[in-house]
Every structure is written in C-alpha cells, then in structure tokens.
Amino acid sequence: MVEMNKMDKMDKTDKTDKTDKTDKTDKTDKADRNGLDRNGLTRRDFLKATSTAAIAGALFMSDPRDVFGQVTEKKTRVVLVRDKDVLDSTGNVDANVLERMLDNAVTALLDEPDPANAWKRIVKPEDVVGIKTNQWGHLPTPKALENAIEKRVIGAGVSEKNISIRDQGVLDDEIFVKSTALINVRPMRTHHWSGVGSLIKNYIMFSRTPWGYHDDSCADLAKIWALPVCAGKTRLNILVVLTPLFHGIGPHHFNPEYTWLYGGLLVGVDPVAVDSTGVRILVAKRKEYFGEDRPLNPPPKSIYFADTRHHLGTADPAKIDLVKIGWEEGILI
Amino acid sequence: MVLLAAGGLSMSGLAPGFPIQLPDRVLEWAASGEDRIYTAENLFEYIDGGAELYLSYGLSSVFARTYTREGEPDITVDLFDMGSSENAFGAFSHSRETIDSTFGQGSQYTKGLLLFWKDRYYVSILASPETKASKAAVFALAREIESEIPREGPLPGILDFVPRDSLIEESIRYFHHYIWLNSHYFVSDENILHIDENTGAVLAKYGSGDKRWYLVVVEYPSDMEARLARTDFVIHYLPEMDIEPVAQIEDSTWTGCRGSGSILAVVFNAPARETAVGLLDQVEAIIESKETGGDNTEPR
Numbered sequence: 001m002v003e004m005n006k007m008d009k010m011d012k013t014d015k016t017d018k019t020d021k022t023d024k025t026d027k028t029d030k031a032d033r034n035g036l037d038r039n040g041l042t043r044r045d046f047l048k049a050t051s052t053a054a055i056a057g058a059l060f061m062s063d064p065r066d067v068f069g070q071v072t073e074k075k076t077r078v079v080l081v082r083d084k085d086v087l088d089s090t091g092n093v094d095a096n097v098l099e100r101m102l103d104n105a106v107t108a109l110l111d112e113p114d115p116a117n118a119w120k121r122i123v124k125p126e127d128v129v130g131i132k133t134n135q136w137g138h139l140p141t142p143k144a145l146e147n148a149i150e151k152r153v154i155g156a157g158v159s160e161k162n163i164s165i166r167d168q169g170v171l172d173d174e175i176f177v178k179s180t181a182l183i184n185v186r187p188m189r190t191h192h193w194s195g196v197g198s199l200i201k202n203y204i205m206f207s208r209t210p211w212g213y214h215d216d217s218c219a220d221l222a223k224i225w226a227l228p229v230c231a232g233k234t235r236l237n238i239l240v241v242l243t244p245l246f247h248g249i250g251p252h253h254f255n256p257e258y259t260w261l262y263g264g265l266l267v268g269v270d271p272v273a274v275d276s277t278g279v280r281i282l283v284a285k286r287k288e289y290f291g292e293d294r295p296l297n298p299p300p301k302s303i304y305f306a307d308t309r310h311h312l313g314t315a316d317p318a319k320i321d322l323v324k325i326g327w328e329e330g331i332l333i
Numbered sequence: 334m335v336l337l338a339a340g341g342l343s344m345s346g347l348a349p350g351f352p353i354q355l356p357d358r359v360l361e362w363a364a365s366g367e368d369r370i371y372t373a374e375n376l377f378e379y380i381d382g383g384a385e386l387y388l389s390y391g392l393s394s395v396f397a398r399t400y401t402r403e404g405e406p407d408i409t410v411d412l413f414d415m416g417s418s419e420n421a422f423g424a425f426s427h428s429r430e431t432i433d434s435t436f437g438q439g440s441q442y443t444k445g446l447l448l449f450w451k452d453r454y455y456v457s458i459l460a461s462p463e464t465k466a467s468k469a470a471v472f473a474l475a476r477e478i479e480s481e482i483p484r485e486g487p488l489p490g491i492l493d494f495v496p497r498d499s500l501i502e503e504s505i506r507y508f509h510h511y512i513w514l515n516s517h518y519f520v521s522d523e524n525i526l527h528i529d530e531n532t533g534a535v536l537a538k539y540g541s542g543d544k545r546w547y548l549v550v551v552e553y554p555s556d557m558e559a560r561l562a563r564t565d566f567v568i569h570y571l572p573e574m575d576i577e578p579v580a581q582i583e584d585s586t587w588t589g590c591r592g593s594g595s596i597l598a599v600v601f602n603a604p605a606r607e608t609a610v611g612l613l614d615q616v617e618a619i620i621e622s623k624e625t626g627g628d629n630t631e632p633r
Contacts, residue, residue, distance in 0.1 A: 042570050044582055138461075192383035193512075209394075214385060217512050249428035250413050250446050250457045251380050251387070257444040263462060269457040292545065297516040 003131070026226055031128060033056050063065075076314050078268040078277050081105040082327035085209040086263045087243055095144035098265075101326070105267035106236070108323050116155050118251035122235045123181050125157030134186035134202055135167040135332075138254035141185050145238070145265075149183055171229065172207050184271060185238040188278040189245035192253050194218035195300030196282065198275040199237045200312070208231045222306035225271075239266040239278045244284040249282045260285065263327055270308045272313030273320045277333065279303060280317065284332035337365055353399055353412060353454070353481045360470040362400035362408055381586045386427065387413060389510040390420040390528070393453075401472075406445070406460045413455040416488020419533070423507040425450040426530065427516075432503050446535050447471050447497050451479060452486040479539045493623070494550045494596060496501035501545075502621045504508055504538035518601060525569045526551055526599070527562035539612070546586070546603040553595045563592045566599065579609040589613055593620045 062319055081104050086097045103115035114120040123129055131149055133141040146165050155162055164175030171177065186197050191197040203224045204210045213221050225231065242265075247258040262281070268274040279300055286294040307315040314320065324331065344372050345521050369379070372394045372551040387395070393414040400408040416419040425439055425448060433440050437451030445463035457563065458474055460467035463632035489507045506517055509532060511524040516535055520526070526549065528534045532614075534551040551558040571588055579589030579600070587609040590599040598616040603609035 042523075042525070043519050044570060193385045215513075249430075249443065250408070250442075250448055250459060251383055251413070252459055254381050254458070254461070255443050255446050256462060292543075295516075295519055298512050299515055299519055301522070323491075 006267045015296070021174075021218065027067065034179075046280065070215060075275040075319055076268065076270040077109055077321045077323060078266060078270070078273050079105045079108045079323045079325065080264055080266050080331075080333070081108070081325040081332065082262070082264040082276070084261070084263050084327045084329070087261060091243075093142045093144045095147070098144050099148040099151075101265050102152070102231075102238070102267075104325050105265055106152075108325055109267055109269070115152065118154040119152045122183075123156045123158055125155055125159075127158055127181040127182045128162045128175055128179045129153050129158050129164075129183065130170065130173070130179040131165040131168065131183045131185065132162065132176075132202055132205075133165055134165050134190070134197075134198070138185075139187045139243070139259070141167075141187060141240060142242065145185060145240065149238075151186060153183070154167055168205055171208060177229065179233060182233040182284070183236045183238070185240065187240040187242070187244065188266075188282065190253070190258075190282065190296060191247045192248065194221065194302055195280060195298045196275070196303070197298045198278060198300070198303065199239055199271040200225070200275055200302055200306050203230055217301055219305050220309070221299040221302035222272075222310035222312045225306075225310075225312055229250060234271065235269075237268055237271045237274045239274050241266055241281060244278075244282060246282045246289065247297075258289075262330070262332075270313035272315050275300075275303045276315035277320060277322060278318065280330050288332070303316055335605070351562070353478065355410065355412075355481075356477050359400060359474045359477065361466070362402040362405070362470050365399050365401040365407075365542055369446070371395050371397070387424060387515070389508070389530075390418075391416045391509075397427055400470070401464075404471075405464055406457060406462060406632045408460040408467065408470060410478070411457040411459075413457070414477065415453050415455055418450075418452050419489040419507070421450045421453050421455045421486065422488055423509070424455045426506050427508070427513065429503050429505075437479050441476075442471075445471070447475055448545070449475060449479070451482045452484055454482055459520070479513075481524070489535065491535050491552045493615055494552075494587070494598070494619050495535055495537045496612060496619065497549065498615070499539045499541075501538045501540070505537075506536045508534055508536070514549065520601070521570060523569070525562075525565050526597070527553070527558065527565065540604070544604045546608060546612070547601040548628065549599045549601070550616060551597045551599075553597070556595050559592050559595045559597050563590060563597050566590060566597075579603075579606055581606070591617060593617055594624075596620055 008315055046085050070280055081101045083097050083101050086094055088094055106118045107113055110118045110121055112121060112236055126248065130147060150165060154160055162175065166173050166175050166176060177244060184202055186199060186202045189197045193214060194201055200221050204213060206224055206229050207213065213224060241262045243259045244262055245254060245259050264276050266278055283296060303315050306312040342484055371379045373388055374393055376387060393416040396412040398410045407496050415424055429441055431441060433629050437449035440447065440449035445461035447458045456478055458471045495505065506513065509530045510527065511528040514520060514528060514536060518544065528551060531554050532551050537548045539546050553562060566573045571580055579587050581587050585603060587603040587606050588601050589609045590597060591613045600609045
C-alpha cells in the first residue's frame with residue numbers, strides 16, 4: 001500500500017480540526033492582521049532565507065529551509081509525464097495516449113513496472129473509491145482521464161458499484177461519504193482569489209461552507225483535508241497540466257490566449273508537492289510569456305501554508321524528487 | 334425577462350439599478366434565456382471563486398445576459414455596477430495589460446474577451462473561442478453599451494500622486510484590499526500597510542527591462558492612521574528607516590517610505606538609492622503643490 005505518512009500525520013495531529021468550523025477557527029491568525037502578529041512573512045524574510053531573490057520572489061515558497069518546518073530524510077516523489085501527441089489537431093484528448101501517460105506516471109511513482117500491479121498498491125478490492133474530479137466549464141478534468149482512472153481502479157479489483165466520479169455534491173454521494181480511498185484529479189489553473197486552482201483546493205467541495213475557507217486568499221485551504229469525510233483517505237493526486245491556464249482576466253477568468261499545450265500530468269502521493277511543482281511550471285510560463293517576473297496573482301498562499309502551517313506535505317522543491325518522463329521540449333522546470 | 338437572482342424574482346423590463354438598455358439582438362446574435370442580476374450576497378453563485386475581487390471593490394450588482402447564434406460561440410455580457418467610477422476603474426485596472434481607449438474610459442481586448450469601464454460600470458463581453466463574426470458582434474455590442482452609459486466618471490484622486498517619469502502607465506493598479514497589493518508585488522503575508530476598505534491605494538511600476546521598481550501610495554482617513562501605518566511598516570519591514578530615509582535590503586535593491594499628512598508613499602525594488610529618494614521627492618512635491626493650491630500633477 002502506498003505510504004500515507006503525510007496524511008496519517010495530519011490525521012493524528014490535527015484532531016481539533018475534525019469538524020467543519022472554519023468560520024470560528026484561527027482567530028489568532030486573524031486577530032492581528034494589521035501587522036502586530038509576527039508569525040507572518042514578508043518579502044524580506046524570503047530574501048534573507050534564500051540565496052537568490054528571483055526564486056523567492058517568483059515562487060515565494062521555494063527554498064528557505066528554516067521556514068519550512070518539516071525535515072525528512074526521504075524526498076517526496078512527484079512524476080511529471082508529458083506527451084506532445086496527447087491532443088489531436090482539433091484539441092481533443094487522445095484517450096490512448098492519456099491512458100499510457102497515466103500508466104507511465106504511476107509505475108514511475110511506485111517503482112512498479114506493471115501498471116496493474118502499481119494500481120493494486122494504490123487501492124484494494126475492498127476499498128470504496130471516490131474519484132474527486134473537477135468540472136470547471138472552461139477547463140474540466142478530461143473525461144478520458146476519469147475513464148482511465150476508473151478502468152485501473154476496477155482492474156485493481158474494486159467493484160464498479162463502489163466507485164464514484166464526482167465534483168460537486170460529494171457530500172451527498174453515498175460512495176464518497178463512505179469512501180475508504182480517494183483519488184484527487186483536476187486541471188491546474190490560475191484562480192482569482194486563491195492564486196491557483198490546484199489539488200489542495202479541489203477538496204473544497206468536502207465542506208458545506210466553502211466560503212468559510214476564502215479568508216486571506218484561501219490561505220488555510222489545507223484544513224479541509226482534515227475533515228473526517230476525507231482525512232487520510234487520499235491515495236493518489238493527479239494534477240492535469242495538458243493545457244494549463246497561466247493567467248486569468250475578466251469575471252470568468254478564462255481566455256484561451258492564456259493556455260498552452262504543455263501535454264503533461266503531474267502525479268504524486270503528496271498533494272502539496274504536486275501543487276508546488278505545478279506552481280513552478282505556471283510561474284515559469286508567466287515569466288516566458290510576459291517577459292518579466294510575474295508572481296501568481298494572488299500568491300498561492302494555500303500551498304505555502306499547507307506545508308508550513310498545516311503540515312499536509314512539502315512545498316519545498318529541495319525536498320521533492322521530480323521524475324520527468326517523455327516530451328522534454330518546453331518543459332520549463 | 335429579467336431574473337433577479339438575489340431574491341429569485343422575475344420581472345419584465347429594466348432591472349433596478351441598471352438603467353442601461355441592452356439590445357435584444359446584436360448582428361446575428363439574439364438574447365437567449367433569462368437575464369440575471371446578482372448582488373454581493375449571491376455573486377458566488379455566478380462567478381466561481383472570483384466574487385471576492387468585485388466585492389473588494391464594493392460591487393453593487395451585476396447584470397448578466399447571454400446572446401446566442403447557431404454555429405457560433407455564445408456571447409456573455411456582464412455589466413458590473415461598482416457603485417463608483419473609482420471602483421469601476423479599480424476592477425478594470427486589476428488585469429490591465431495595455432493602454433487602450435477604444436471603448437469607454439479604457440478597454441482591453443484579448444482573444445474573445447473585451448473588458449472596458451465607463452463611469453461606475455465595469456463591462457465584460459466574452460465570446461470564446463473567438464471567430465471573425467463573434468469579434469464583430471462583441472465590438473458592436475460594446476459600442477451599444479458604451480453609448481447607453483451617459484457620462485464618464487472621475488478617476489481615483491490618489492492617482493494624482495503618481496509621478497509620471499519612467500512610469501509604466503498600464504501597470505497602475507487601484508485597490509482597497511492588501512491582497513491585491515500582494516497580487517502584483519508581494520510585500521507581506523500581513524496587512525502591514527493597513528490597506529482596507531477605508532483607504533485608497535495605488536500601485537505603479539516604473540523602469541524597463543530587468544530594472545523595475547514599484548511605488549505604493551496610500552491615502553488614509555486621517556493623518557493619525559497614516560502615521561500608524563508608517564510605524565507598523567517600518568517596524569515590521571524596514572527597521573533601518575529609523576536612521577535612514579531609504580534602505581538597501583537583502584537583494585541589493587532600495588526601499589523607502591515617506592508620509593505626509595494622510596498620504597503614505599513607499600518605494601520598493603529601486604535599483605539605486607537616488608532612484609528611491611527621487612521618487613519619494615516627486616510624490617512629496619505633488620502633495621505640497623496640492624496643499625498650496627497648485628497642481629503639480631502631470632496630465633494623464
């Protein structure tokens with residue numbers, strides 16, 4: 001079975017967050033917003049902690065070891081798999097290529113040559129599996145990827161009736177409510193308020209009061225991962241970077257001008273590490289496109305605090321073992 | 334037909350607060366479905382995750398209509414009543430990349446999305462993916478809406494305190510929430526400049542190439558509040574300011590701040606001491622000129 005150290009640790013250490021009480025929690029975080037609370041960080045803190053201002057300024061979560069609390073001997077593995085042929089000339093997903101990418105990613109992640117065996121380490125026949133997808137209209141999780149995941153989960157012995165694929169309404173979905181395993185899959189995009197729509201944010205539907213997590217540009221989204229309905233259940237995180245959205249304008253925050261064919265999937269056990277890697281790709285693309293450093297707008301604090309405050313995983317690239325497979329051109333990272 | 338989403342009511346004719354008549358047809362597109370109005374209370378239902386931007390600029394309500402044409406992309410019009418022209422400009426400035434006044438008091442077109450502002454209205458017209466015909470329709474619709482808004486509105490007064498030398502005009506951002514400062518130039522996880530709904534703040538970028546520096550000017554409700562903000566900023570960000578007007582920080586750039594009355598100006602990332610001091614001097618000169626009844630601002 002895939003190691004769940006990060007989730008287990010959170011499950012054990014964050015018992016006080018077992019109820020959905022975001023509106024009432026973290027008063028201490030909010031109490032002194034006007035500068036009296038010095039638990040926060042300034043640009044200068046990052047500059048002091050890193051050797052290059054460019055990395056800190058652009059990613060502002062990159063390296064400062066002394067502000068990243070957890071030190072682990074073993075790096076967290078994240079697999080980036082890319083294929084330039086994953087979309088056809090009309091922009092439609094080639095399901096066969098995408099399925100192959102998923103297999104390659106999972107086998108590389110677990111050092112297990114056979115995809116079927118790799119999936120048997122991710123889920124067991126007795127598991128009840130929720131595949132948490134994302135249906136944002138402009139950039140949804142590709143149906144072909146949902147199908148490929150479901151096929152592999154069934155191949156691992158899970159009964160079809162014990163699998164559900166869903167975005168909204170998970171709290172009213174019997175499978176999700178009684179799930180023993182979750183697979184988290186969604187596209188990477190910039191986001192109006194949280195900076196990025198990412199794996200961590202994808203669990204916001206596990207709260208009936210998602211707006212309760214909007215404070216401070218969604219800084220504490222990782223709290224959601226401690227809710228009983230999902231705590232400790234996540235077996236795999238898949239961040240879709242086929243055509244990521246690297247910049248958003250207007251009320252609907254989408255314009256094809258700000259997407260590009262990256263042709264990738266980022267796959268890992270640690271959602272923070274996968275998200276952090278995805279952010280680095282977006283930041284690099286923004287710099288390439290705009291010709292200057294353009295930090296994400298707003299900064300993706302939820303990923304930073306998922307590491308430093310909530311200890312859900314690591315956002316520090318120095319602690320991430322990034323395995324790259326496939327198409328190398330324009331990899332940006 | 335207008336669906337007043339806030340109260341779940343339907344009504345005919347013009348929507349309250351929206352004396353803007355939109356056409357039933359534009360070129361080959363026809364209005365389709367029910368018009369919708371959202372307010373601050375339910376904007377979340379319409380804009381997934383994006384409502385906070387408009388709420389932070391004091392959104393009053395938004396009117397949404399969709400036009401359809403077979404074989405062409407839908408055209409979605411969102412007409413935001415921001416309550417004041419200052420806030421309409423602020424919402425527009427948030428993502429402005431170019432200086433363009435083709436529509437209203439400022440506009441921007443990017444592959445199927447037209448944004449513009451005029452008076453207290455911020456307007457978004459989206460037709461994606463763009464086609465030749467949809468682009469023509471979007472522009473025609475923008476002309477109609479623009480002409481329906483009878484007057485122009487004033488820009489935020491605090492923009493007058495932004496010196497023009499070396500300014501990247503399209504970089505100007507106007508806001509009331511510190512999150513938006515961090516969006517464009519990360520300063521602190523905390524609101525150490527005390528920017529909130531009672532302050533007006535502007536961020537402007539200067540320079541070119543690799544050398545870019547930033548000016549933040551904030552106007553507070555009182556001189557005392559400006560002094561408190563300056564004190565907090567110095568304590569938490571620039572303690573060297575106790576003895577120097579500007580300071581060189583860890584990345585070798587220069588940062589400094591200066592307060593005058595209810596105005597606080599802060600320079601970040603200046604490539605040289607003289608650059609930082611010079612910019613603060615220019616802001617101070619504008620403030621003094623205004624106090625003495627002159628007008629030292631350059632025409633915009």
